[in-house]
Each structure stands twice: as C-alpha cells, then as structure tokens.
Amino acid sequence: MRAVTYQGFMDVKVKDMPDPQIKNKDDLIVKVTHSSICGSDRHFYHGMVPSMKKDYIVGHEAVGNVHEIGSEVHHLKKGDKVVLPYNIACGKCINCKNNLESQCIRSNQGGEIGGCYGCSRLFGDYNGTQAEFVRVPYANYGTFKVPEHNEVKDEELLLLTDAYSSAYWGIQQAGVKSGDTVIVLGCGPLGLITQKLAWFKGAKRVIAVDHVAYRLEHANKWNHVEVFNFKENKELKSHLKEITKGGADVVIDCVGMSGKMKTLEIMETALRFQGGALGAIEFASQVVLAGGTIQLMGIYGTRYNQFPLGDLFARNITLKMGLASVTHLIPYLYELLQTKQLDLMDVITHHFPLEESEHAYRIFNAHKEKCLKVILEP
Template sequence: MKALTYQGIMNVGITHVQDPVIQAQDDMIIRVTHSSICGSDLHFYYGMIPSMEKGFILGHETIGIVEDLGAGVHHLKKGDKVVIPYCIACGQCSFCQEGLESQCDVSNREAEVGSAFGCSRLFGDYDGGQAELLRVPFANYTSFLIPQDNEIADEELLLLTDALPTAYWSVLHAGVKPGDTVIVLGSGPIGLLTQKLAWLLGAERVIAIDHVPYRLEHAQRTNKVEAFNFKEVDDLGLLLKEETRGGADVVIDCVGMNGVFTPLELVQTALMLQGGAMGAIRMASQVVRKGGTIQLTGIYGIRYQGFPLGDLFSRNITLKMGLNPATHLIPPLYRMLREKKLVANDIITHQLGLKEAERAYDIFAHKKEGCIKVILKP
C-alpha cells in the first residue's frame, strides 16, 4: 500500500509499504477514507521528538471502512464506517475504566505513557493512518461506529478523532463555567475549536491570542472572540490584565512547544536541554487571575528552563495538563454535531489527495495559503 512516512527532519514522502495484517483477535483493518494533519504531527516533522524513526507511518486522525476483522471483534462488520480515536485503549485497564484512555496501561507496556497511532515507538510503536490501510488494535473499544442514518459529512466526522475531543476536554478539564472569562492561546485548529466550546459551556467572554493575522481574523469572524496579536502589542500581558480587571478565570494554552522560540530556546532545544518554546506558558502566567486556572493542551517536551513556578505558586494558580482521553468523548460530541449545537467544519481550509501529502505538510507547517486544517484522501 501507499503511506506517508517520516524520512528525516522536515522530510516526509509517499512510499510503498507492506499492507497491515490482523495480529490479534481484537484487531481490525480499515480502508482509510480520510486522514488529516495535526499540529502534533509537526513535532515529529521538525525532529523535536527523537523517538521518531525513518520509515515510520505518520498520522493519528483517521476514519475509514472496515475491511477485515479479528475473530474477537463482536460489534462491527465488514463495510461499517468508523471513526478511530487517536489514542489506542484496551477499555479494560484501570485507566480506561477511569476515563483516562490516553493513559491506557495495556496498549503500551514499554513506556510510562499511553499509546497513539503514528506517534513513534515512544507511544506504542503503532503505524499511523496517513495511508491507504490501517490496523486498529483493541477494535472493540478503539473505534466509534457511525450510525447508518448519519448525515454528518465525513470531513467533519474526521474532527472527532482528535481535534474536537482535545478542545472539548480542554474546556471541561479547565473547569470553564458560565460567566467565566477565558483566554485561548493559539488560533490553530485546536484553539479555534476550544473557543467555540468555551462559548458552549457558558463563558461570558472569550479572548484569542495569536500572531498569525489570518488565524486571528478567522477566530473573530467565525467565533466572535476578541482577538489580540502579541507581536503588535508591547506588553500584551499588562494590557489584558487591565482589560480583564485582574486576569482571566481560565487560560487554555493550545500552542505547546511549537510556539515562537527565543534565540536561547532554539539553541537549548537543538542541544536537547529544552523541550521547545515556552512563550505560551509565560503568557499564560501573565494573563491569568489570582486563583485562576491554566490548562496546558498544546504538547510539551521534557525539560524547561525558567519555568515560572514561583509566580504560579505565589498566586494560587491551578495548573492542569495532559493528553485528552478522546474515546469516551466522541459519542457526546457526535450528538452535538448531529443536533447542530456545534459547527466544526469551518476550520477545514484544504482537502488534498494523499499523494500531495508532502505539499500538505509544507503549507500547514509554514502557514501558507491561509491554511488552518488539512484533510488527506487516499
């Protein structure tokens, strides 16, 4: 089959690889109809996570049609359309039972983290879905069957794999409640969806911060937020403290380690002394109110120099973070889409064939052509 594989730093390409096969009774094989590029894929694209090896199949946002089933898969049949959550979960371990599927203890026995498709050997060594076929382990639990009377377009269903659950979990985990002022750092796909869901949970005021003009314009136009470009304001932290009368109740960082680097952070990251940029964390610490909450949703590396721990401690800030447990969040989000309580497909700007994946990564990574979200079709 054809698949997009990692070939080195900022180098991906379509290669011919062996078709996946059933390896366990609860495996299934799907024929991929749609996959997409996530901001997390860029961490591997830029070589920021050293566990990614040449030839590894990328991608963790996938929907498709069931092609083959192991004997132990009991609620699916060939021809069913399924959404595949990004995280691989057994459904039986204590973490899955607690609703922390992103920390499943069974799917990744080699590391103290959960599993994900297309995210290197560190996250379970499972091939990704930017390919023609995908093997899905623990298929009874790591899948969501699309009802036959479904009327939601496949492109919007694809957002259920990761982007929508990540945004939804962000506002839930951060404790957004009616009347809150919420500041969202980043207006990429996750940031834009987080803004929508903050409103849905009753926020009184939603403020977006970014430095890419077309993303901020999109946020204002589609989400009715107040938007600020941090590169155009000398002291945005001070300004927002004044604008919000002391800071936001909740700040949600949807940027992570791919933010704007200082020269020192570039050097430290190259030497593996730093896990990426930390500008979003610094901004979050400046614009949250005393006793407020910061939610880190954008992915971070391991080590960070100059983390503002004392500032957070002295102001009684609650710091939350982690990988969203997408599996159990997909059904309620599907209902929201079906009942039209939520419209998510306005973040999709590009739809390309899998054969154009190399170009797709380039325009997404370098913010060309007004790109926000790219969908790939084999």
C-alpha cells in the same frame, strides 16, 4: 499500500509500504477514507521527537470503513464506517476504566504513556493513519461506529478523532463555566474549536491570542472572539490584565512546545536540554486571574528551564495539563454534531489527495494559503 512516511527534518514522502495485517484477535484493518494533518504532527516534522525513525508511517487521525475483522471483534462488520480516536486504549485496564485512555497501561507496555497512532516508539510504536489502510488494536473499544442515519460529513467526523474531542476534554478539565472570561492561546484548529466550546460552556467573554493574521481574522469572523496579535503589541500581557480587570478566570494554552522559541530555547531544544518553547506558559502565567486556572492542551516535551513555578505558586494558580483522553467522549460529541448544536466545518480549509501530502505539510507548516486544517484522501 501508499502511506506518508517520515524521512527526516521537515521531510515526509509518500511511499509504497507493506499492507497492515491482523496481529491479534481483537484487531481491525480499516480502509482509510479521510485522514488529516494535526498541529502536533509539526513536532516530529521539526525534529522534536527523537525516537522517530526513517520510513515510519505518520498521522493519528482517521475515518474509514472496516476492511478486515479479527475473530474477537463483536460489534462491527465489513463496510461499517468508523471513527478512530487518536488514543489507542484497551478499555479494560484501571486507567481506561477511569476515563484515562491516554494513559492506557496495555497499549504501550513498558512506556510511561498510552498508545497513539503514528507517534513513534514512545507511544507504543504503532503505524500511523496517513495511509490507505491502518491496523486498529483493541477494536472493540477503540472505534466509534458511525450510525446508519448519520448526517455528519466525513470531514467533520474526522475532527472527533482528536482536535474536537481534545478541545472538549481540555475545556471540561479546565472547568470553564457560565460567566467565565477565557483567554485561548493559539488559533490553529485546536484553539479555534476550544473558542467555540468556551462559548458553548457559557463563557461571558472569550479572547484569542496568536501572531498569524489570517488565523486571528478567522477566529474573529467565525467565533466572534476578541483577537490580539502578540507580535504587534509588546505590552499585550499588561493590556489583557487591564481589560479583564486582573486577568482571565481560565487561560487555555493550545500552542505547546511549537510556540515561538527564544534563541536560547532553540539551542537547548537542539541539544535535548529542553523540550521546545516555554513562551505560552509564561504568557499564561501573567494573564490569568489570581486563583484562576491554566490548562495546557498543546503538547510539551520533557524538562524545561526557567519554568515560572514561583509566579504560579504566589498567585494561587491551578495548573492542569495532560494528554487528552477522548475515546469515552466521542459518542456525546458526535450527538452535538448530529443535532447541529455545533458546527466545525469552517476549521477545514484544505483537501489534498494522499499523494500530495508532501506539499500539504509544507503549506500547513509555513501558514501558507490561509491553511488551518488539512484533509488527506487516499
């Protein structure tokens, strides 16, 4: 089969790779019809995932059709359309039963976090979804069968796998409620969908911060949020505190470790002394209301120097974070799309054949062609 493979720093190649095989009785093989590039894929693309090896198949978002079925898969048949949540989870361990699929004990035995497609041995060493076929472990739990009377486009179904479901998990975790003022840091697909969901949850005011002009324009046009470019306003933090009368009730960081790094952070990250940028957390700590909540949804690395713990402690800030657990959310979120309560199609800007993935990664990474969400089609 053809698949997108990691080759090194800012280097991916589409190569011939072995077809996946059924390994366990509850496995599936899915023929991928649509996959996509996620913002968190930029972490390995930038060399921030030290455990990535050459020729590793990448990607963790996919929609496809059942191609081959293990003998203990009960609810699916060949040809069924399925959504694959990025969490690889068994559905039976104590964490899965507590809706913590991202911390599944069985899917990454020996690891400290649950399994995930295409995210190196740190997440269980599962091949990724940017390929013609993918093996799906724990298929009885780790698939969402798309109903026969489906009216949701495949591209929008693809957002259920991570961006949409992770955004909802973060909004829910942050406790966004009617009347809140919410600041969203980042206007990539995750940030844009988070803004939509903040309105959906009843926020009275939603503010978006980024530094890429076309992403801010998109947020303003499609999500009707107030937008601010942090590169153009050196006093933005104090300005936001002023216009929100002390800060936002909730600040949601959709940037993570791929944010703009200071020179020292670049050096420390290269030497593995730090796990990427800390700027979004610092920014959030200064624009949140006393007694408010910061929710980290962007992915972070390991240790961080100069973490603003004192600022958070002194102002009674609640800090929430973690890898989104999405599998249990997908049926409900699908219904919101099916019943037209939400429309996410504006986030999708580019379609490429799988063979053009190398080019797709370049424009996505460099913010070219007003790129937001890239769909790959084998």
